[in-house]
């Protein structure tokens with residue numbers, strides 16, 4: 001400071017005081033804005049849960065490890081106790097409406113869909129064009145893309161892809177055999193994730209991943225979906241998308257996504273050059289591109305999405321299905337009996353017709369999806385002001401809505417003894433008694449899961465092939481009751497280990 005003249009010193013002191021005043025002013029405005037945001041529901045007379053600063057009603061994401069599904073179940077339970085159809089909470093300072101009534105679900109998902117066709121999910125098309133996909137886009141663009149892709153998921157297309165699925169699922173057998181022979185516990189999530197990687201790799205990309213031997217592709221996918229950083233980034237980007245855009249945060253990890261895109265480009269180039277054709281999604285997308293129905297970014301975006309959407313959700317379903325079968329030996333025996341009886345009528349071969357006629361398999365799968373919905377919440381954003389029928393609540397344009405499907409699935413009003421694994425809830429006789437819009441593992445309405453048939457088919461093939469030949473028991477080392485991570489997809493905090501025994505015929 002001694003090197004400066006008195007005039008320079010005064011100038012610098014002025015700068016510092018301007019800076020401090022500016023900072024104080026900005027902080028005051030920010031705090032004022034945040035405080036005002038936290039009165040959003042009160043001002044609109046909507047029942048709400050008292051928030052605290054800075055996380056709103058959410059738990060501190062660093063200190064508390066409660067999963068999003070469980071947190072929204074807690075909100076739902078409180079609104080039910082208050083006797084209200086829906087209520088307001090805050091994710092940080094962002095107001096979120098939480099339905100607690102099946103009628104509200106019906107209006108939002110189906111009846112008044114024109115007010116709620118946006119999912120309001122973060123994407124960043126500028127820096128990562130493949131993040132703009134069917135899941136993340138909204139409005140007319142979504143409508144047009146959905147119409148283009150719907151024909152790729154028909155039952156007829158699923159049937160054609162069945163053979164590819166079967167071949168890829170067989171890769172799991174030697175893995176099971178190895179564990180049975182050596183009597184070593186099997187990490188079921190790891191095992192079924194490798195299998196779904198092989199299936200989706202084959203059906204979506206035409207790539208033989210062989211994930212039980214070569215883990216490169218499998219690890220690439222796990223890096224995209226796993227980890228606290230991934231969950232925190234997703235939560236931040238979705239709560240404050242404008243700031244995330246400003247900071248140019250990409251939706252998916254860059255290196256891994258680029259590797260997948262590179263692999264897609266290579267396969268396309270190979271097929272074009274060698275004039276090779278295959279019965280898979282990629283071929284359908286390539287035809288759409290050559291007819292100018294989609295462009296290259298859209299093609300790659302959907303491939304990446306199908307991989308991510310199809311890999312973790314189906315693997316999660318299978319993991320919890322094996323877990324429940326291992327805990328409930330009577331259900332496992334009954335399922336095996338059905339599989340054997342059906343296969344006897346089909347030359348002892350697993351075929352499309354055979355697995356589709358396994359009713360008990362379907363019931364076990366539906367009950368697994370009830371107890372452990374892979375996506376425990378559904379997102380919607382209001383695009384046009386909407387008055388909720390039979391109430392004074394007006395949902396304003398821009399309002400975020402989170403439907404707590406895990407909470408509905410565990411509500412004793414709709415599913416008595418919700419913590420009991422009971423496939424009979426989905427028997428022909430009982431399933432018609434399920435209250436509409438209380439069971440939503442694939443969402444509902446025009447924005448429901450486009451890949452539900454594909455996902456269920458993977459699960460049927462994987463479980464039927466394994467249960468037919470192996471007996472599973474829960475390894476005593478698994479700490480119960482299970483708890484869940486903060487990941488966007490329902491995930492156990494501990495590895496689910498199973499003891500495997502080969503069934504001799």
Ligand code: HEM
Nearest residue numbers: 135306309310313314375441442443444447448449451455
């Ligand atoms: C058991 C497996 C699966 C489960 C439980 C599941 C669940 C879901 C759920 C809950 C949604 C949101 C629906 C809504 O907002 O109403 C969704 C959307 C979606 N899923 Fe799945 N999914 C599964 C498998 C798959 C597969 C295999 C694919 C693709 C190959 C896929 C592709 C998609 C896409 C593209 C969307 C967005 C649809 C749109 O916005 O138009 N899913 N899924």
